[in-house]
Amino acid sequence: MRKIQVKIPSCPKSSYCIAVGAGSLPKILAQIRKSLPGKELFLITDANVVKAKHLKNLLGKEKLPLFIITPAGEKSKNIKTVIKIIEEMEKKALGRDCVVIALGGGTVGDIAGFVAAIYKRGVPVIQIPTTTVSQADSSVGGKTGVDSSVSKNAFGSFKNPAAVFIDVSTLKTLDKEQFNTGLVESIKHALIADEEYLKYLQKNLKVILARKAKPLEYIAVKNCRIKASVVEADPYEKNKRRVLNYGHTIGHAVESASNYKILHGQAVAIGIIAANIIEQKLGFGGKERLAGLKKLFGKLDISLKIPKTITKRQILDIISRDKKAVKKWPRFVLLEKTGKVLCKKGQFAHKTERKIVEETINILIKQKF
Numbered sequence: 137m138r139k140i141q142v143k144i145p146s147c148p149k150s151s152y153c154i155a156v157g158a159g160s161l162p163k164i165l166a167q168i169r170k171s172l173p174g175k176e177l178f179l180i181t182d183a184n185v186v187k188a189k190h191l192k193n194l195l196g197k198e199k200l201p202l203f204i205i206t207p208a209g210e211k212s213k214n215i216k217t218v219i220k221i222i223e224e225m226e227k228k229a230l231g232r233d234c235v236v237i238a239l240g241g242g243t244v245g246d247i248a249g250f251v252a253a254i255y256k257r258g259v260p261v262i263q264i265p266t267t268t269v270s271q272a273d274s275s276v277g278g279k280t281g282v283d284s285s286v287s288k289n290a291f292g293s294f295k296n297p298a299a300v301f302i303d304v305s306t307l308k309t310l311d312k313e314q315f316n317t318g319l320v321e322s323i324k325h326a327l328i329a330d331e332e333y334l335k336y337l338q339k340n341l342k343v344i345l346a347r348k349a350k351p352l353e354y355i356a357v358k359n360c361r362i363k364a365s366v367v368e369a370d371p372y373e374k375n376k377r378r379v380l381n382y383g384h385t386i387g388h389a390v391e392s393a394s395n396y397k398i399l400h401g402q403a404v405a406i407g408i409i410a411a412n413i414i415e416q417k418l419g420f421g422g423k424e425r426l427a428g429l430k431k432l433f434g435k436l437d438i439s440l441k442i443p444k445t446i447t448k449r450q451i452l453d454i455i456s457r458d459k460k461a462v463k464k465w466p467r468f469v470l471l472e473k474t475g476k477v478l479c480k481k482g483q484f485a486h487k488t489e490r491k492i493v494e495e496t497i498n499i500l501i502k503q504k505f
């Protein structure tokens with residue numbers, strides 16, 4: 137098992153360990169019990185994770201109080217589910233000495249993290265992510281929350297996990313589209329922080345897609361190291377953490393304009409292409425990188441087409457309401473070169489001219505890249 141320590145200098149008590157290992161699921165409970173003796177455990181998972189037998193694999197013959205989110209997925213990521221879970225915990229007479237365990241993808245992790253942040257003013261949460269998105273991204277960094285009927289993650293809190301356990305074998309049961317689109321966050325990490333890692337992903341895509349343990353462990357460790365180094369520097373998203381938003385400004389807009397019909401990873405892939413076009417227009421080069429990315433997304437079967445129903449105006453309207461917008465205009469995270477985010481006067485977000493962004497959206501819509 138490989139371990140990565142996430143240090144939070146402003147709050148050493150919030151530091152935590154990420155353990156990565158293939159086939160580790162059956163041993164995790166014993167490790168949790170050993171490090172947190174006497175704590176009552178409460179498990180949150182979802183119907184698909186149960187169906188895929190990961191719950192059985194984690195528990196073995198043990199029984200734990202648990203809540204199974206049904207239906208699985210974003211539809212249940214709302215405050216009603218949070219209320220149901222909290223009331224279930226109260227009925228089980230769980231006190232402030234309990235520990236929440238999240239077994240599942242980013243939806244389960246975000247809900248369980250938020251429940252743990254607010255239950256009796258906060259109890260620890262342990263993340264056991266089971267998707268490419270959650271193993272690369274959402275289980276690390278402490279952002280938790282649920283959606284309102286108006287927007288995503290409207291209710292939320294920062295809640296660092298007490299520990300993260302990643303068993304890459306759980307990815308074997310993930311649906312192909314979920315698996316592939318989730319890898320976009322790994323590509324994003326490589327782009328913002330590590331050129332060699334990008335080359336690794338390009339060269340080893342076949343074994344990654346075959347879901348072989350070794351490459352999956354390798355990318356899990358790489359992703360966690362990159363994400364950890366960013367969140368250590370900026371645990372509460374004041375500045376540097378914005379680099380994790382690479383490809384997300386236009387990506388989120390396309391995702392939202394499609395009414396969440398296209399998957400997050402696909403939208404971010406489109407957003408990454410957009411960022412690359414902007415970088416070229418600003419004179420940072422990257423023609424070869426763009427060609428390489430097109431090829432990589434192609435091999436992942438990720439379509440870079442913006443659905444026909446989405447207009448330039450719609451995208452512009454959504455980005456002007458971006459939560460990081462200043463005077464109704466977003467700031468873009470851009471690359472100076474592969475592995476290096478453009479940073480001017482200590483700011484990682486670039487005030488890109490409207491004309492350049494409009495031209496970029498035209499190029500995307502017409503697929504002329």
Ligand SMILES: NC(=O)c1ccc[n+]([C@@H]2O[C@H](COP(=O)([O-])OP(=O)(O)OC[C@H]3O[C@@H](n4cnc5c(N)ncnc54)[C@H](O)[C@@H]3O)[C@@H](O)[C@H]2O)c1
Nearest residue numbers: 184188208209241242243266267269270274279306309310
């Ligand atoms: N907190 C953060 O920093 C952060 C970062 C990125 C994304 N997110 C959030 O994460 C969510 C998306 O996460 P996700 O992509 O993991 O989606 P998800 O949790 O909804 O999982 C996708 C689907 O796969 C199923 N599933 C999960 N693990 C499985 C397995 N091992 N085998 C078979 N099926 C499995 C789920 O039941 C679901 O149907 C979004 O709500 C997003 O906002 C949060």
Ligand SMILES: [Zn+2]
Nearest residue numbers: 321384400404
């Ligand atoms: Zn993302």
